[in-house]
Amino acid sequence: MPLRPVIAGVDGSPESVTAAEWAAWEALRRDVPLRLLHARRRGPHPASSAPATAVSAREVRRRRARSILREAESRVRATTPGVRLTAEQCEGSATAALLRAAEQAEVLVIGSRGLSGFTGLLVGSVAQEVVARVSRPVVLVRADERFEDERLPGKDGRPSVRAPHRDVVLGLNLGDPCDEVIEFAFEAADLRDARLRVVSAWTGPSVLTLGPGEIGLVDHRGREAEWHGFLSALLCVWRERYPRVTVAETLVEGGAATPLVGAAAGAGLVVVGRRAPEGPRFGPHAGPVAHAAIHHATCPVAVIPHS
Template sequence: MHGFTDTTVVAGIDGSSSAVQAAVWAGAEARRRGRPLRLVQVYALPQVKAPVAFGTHEQVRAGLAERAEGWLADARDAVLAAHPGLEISTAAREWSPVTALIQESQHADLVVLGSRGLGGFTGLLVGSTAVSVVAHAHCPIVVVRGRTAHDPPPDDGPVLVGADGSPDSDAALAFACEEARLRGTGLVAVHTWSDVLADGMLRAHPMEEDPAAIEGAERDKLAQQVSGWQAKYPDLAIEFEVTRGRPVRTLLERGERAQLIVVGCRGRGGFTGMLLGSTSQALIAHSPCPVAVVRPQRTGRAR
């Protein structure tokens, strides 16, 4: 048993300062949601041909477990210093970080990670590992970033959400509306368009079409998608941002004045491939604020 409690906020801990910042951010999120916080450190025995050089497997395992408990204690202290009285549990787990986080997500409202890794989470946000976590997680994933490598994540500005009419961006809108409500701030729904259509084809006569007319039509589509959420959150101030260009560049630019960027796991049109390949790497690696990646609700979650 690993002490799972349903509807927790989970933070991955790896001994880095980035992970501690992410844990403190996760603590604030847990408090806003009225949820407990679970700090998780995942370690694995090194794959070496001559383990005797490092001691026996049991000695190595004991050393890694002791280090994990120390990292967890440090992170817990930092969270409690910022959020006194918050309910916090900790877990040191020997397993694959990706597999463990996916399992953790079955019982979580949210999984929160730092933007720079160390120890068990080294490289977590690079290449196929990040894609694996995002693709298979059962809840939203947040990567916590600041405006510079050493800055804490911002706590002012609106919530920014990428919207393109897809089911994934509907899930992102739902998450973003609730986040904006919990934070007492506004929401900016961002939609980009270009001469490339949703199926990857160029518009039939791009030079003959009026950009203002295209933008107006795209704005109408965005308003239609957001209208249901505006009705559900009548007190939430929602702004529309419709622009011609690349979605990642637009989100990064607008993110300079935001406290959270929310995107769907996959999109269509302007947001196709948002979390695959170089596009997702740019967003995660360069965002000036935390980034939430949201998938449509799955059935069969552990609840």
């Protein structure tokens, strides 16, 4: 069975070129090929009697697509010369092309416009629709992401490719834990020889959830201990499967979005899940925790769809 490639969508923007470089590093880590994909905008189809200007306009789009792919290829070969690389262009909607390509991908990587401060990732319309509809893991990468950013600073405080990798952070929903999401995070940490930091949240019963005559049968400390036990038991099988991965658990009461974004500030990668919407509903329905990571994390974000 042929290996699934890592696929990067490129459109000539700085963030897409950076995404291609990040995808190349990921392909090397996974020992799979890298495929660059550019979707050129479809123009009027020239009939046999169409004027030469219509034909030449189509050729201009082809040449621009080749130029965009050559630039991305050049950057990738300069930073990761050992990667097995192919590039192709297609005609039509970028969203449709990326969704089709993702079906054959190990991971789909796309660029996201990075902003400074607390705004983090500004996700464009194509990226939002792809994240909401894709059936395979997708990683969002900002334009200012560098290879060294995945690693801790060296002894002199400067970026160093020889320093240990920063944490991989997993936002784990204890109310709906999913094997695909957990496995992706453990594998990512294992590939990087990085620590995995698991961030989860728990909530106690409220007056709306307690039944008649029930007055918090377990005290606050007891409930927290139960959730800790559940989290540890849930991760036990994955610790056995990935014995090289050191795991740190962070369990908070209330919402997980804020602590997850806080953990992302010093991380190399954030991993979150996205439940596939039921029925023909499209749009950025990623859930509050995934939404917070996508829009506010300052490192690449992997979104893992699951049923």
